[in-house]
Amino acid sequence: MPPRLLHPFAKPAKDGFRNLVKSEGVRLWDDAGNEYIDALGSLWYCQVGYGQTEIVDAVAKQLGTLNYNVFDPWANGVSEEAAARIADLSPLDGSRVFLCCSGSESVDTAFKIARKVAHLKGEPDRQIMVRRTRGYHGVNAAGTSLQGIAPNREDWGDLVPHVVEVDPDDIESAAKLFAEHGDQIAGVISEPVQGAGGVFPPSPEYLRRLREMCDKAGSLLIFDEVICGFGRTGSWFASQTYDVQPDLITFAKGATSGYQPLGGVILSRAVCDTFESDPEFLFRHGYTYSGHPASAAAAIANIDIIEREGLVDRANEIGVRFEAGLSAMVGDGLLNAVRGVGAIWAGQLPEGTEPAQTIAIRDNMLDNGVICRPIGDSLAFCPPLVMTDDDIDTVLDVMATAITH
Ligand SMILES: Cc1ncc(COP(=O)(O)O)c(C=O)c1O
Secondary structure, three states, X not given: OOOOOOOOOOOOOOOOOOOEEXXXXXXXXXXXXXXXXXXXXXXXXXXXXXXXXXXXXXXXXXXXXXXXXXXXXXXXXXXXXHHHHHHHHOOOOOOEEEEEOXXXXXXXXXXXXHHHHHHHOOOOOOOEEEEEOOOOOOOOHHHHHHOOOHHHOOOOOOOOOOEEEEOOOOHHHHHHHHHHHHHHEEEEEEOOOEOOOOOEOOOOOHHHHHHHHHHHXXXXXXXXXXXXXXXXXXXXXXXXXXXXXXXXXXXXHHHOOOOOOOEEEEEOHHHHHHHHOOOXXXXXXXXXXXXXXXXXXXXXXXXXXXXXXXXXXXXXXXXHHHHHHHHHHHHOOOOOEEEEEOOEEEEEOOOOOOHHHHHHHHHHHHHOOEEOEEEOOEEEEOOOOOOOHHHHHHHHHHHHHHHHO
């Protein structure tokens, strides 16, 4: 009999999930007494590790003090402070922050903002949104349409129209689209480092050229930093790692390290100017839990920890160790290739490895106490930024053993 909980991204007929009972630091325990090192930060989100009482206490204190919405006419100090902290860490000077509860909500918000900006500028027919193959942008209506992982788009009926896909590596594909339809393109959405699609850092110049094309055509560039943000790529935002400024940044996950649901969109000053220029314009968008004080309190405490513990720099150290370990496996013939930056990495298994074999290797690693993510022919890692060198070495050892068995 399957469980009463319908699990996300799972076969509804499946039974036999691993039942977790405790999380602490970078470790988890299940009800069968097994211990796991989490080299995936849960679902690419836990920067500061589990059991951080500072965040738990901040959330509890906030809920006991004030819990109210921020729809007009209401405001509160903690939601405003979270927005200001995030805006100040971002590369977008003079930006403002819209808050929601997930990456999917942030993507659908950015999608609507891109089209609304075109509308406000007197170009209501500028509706095309560009996605990259392999991109993952969540599962809401716009995000499903914007994502470049085909199976996630299939059999849900008609999706949002006017979405066009470009090659994720060959920038000339986007150049051709812009040359033909630039004046109809409202925006381009791209993860700076594609995560769920398999951990693909951008090819050199890809993001910079996208920026140039958007500038020339008057289109908005949206960086989906739901995974990349909050230190993951070795800077607060990947926009800084790759030195390309988008118009909108979507974020979630690492914003609270998952202690509370929080997502959002950072709007550049130019986008804010468009919104603010007409005092009568009403931003007719928002979620009941936008700016939820508990999520805001979690974000502030989480950012405090990342700053105090130097976790953005730690991401780069983690990267050096992962890259060295995975490259050694390439040298030993256990892997075909290595991809990554900062603290997000993937090892590609030898040519011809089927997805089922990747899953079998992942299962072997789980049985030996290490959590990673199988994606096609690759194993992906996105560890908490508090992971020690010893734990990284254990992760890599368990991986190497699992591949050779
Ligand atoms: C880049 C990116 N965008 C959006 C999302 C969707 O976020 P959520 O699952 O919080 O809705 C994800 C989730 O993995 C993501 O990786």
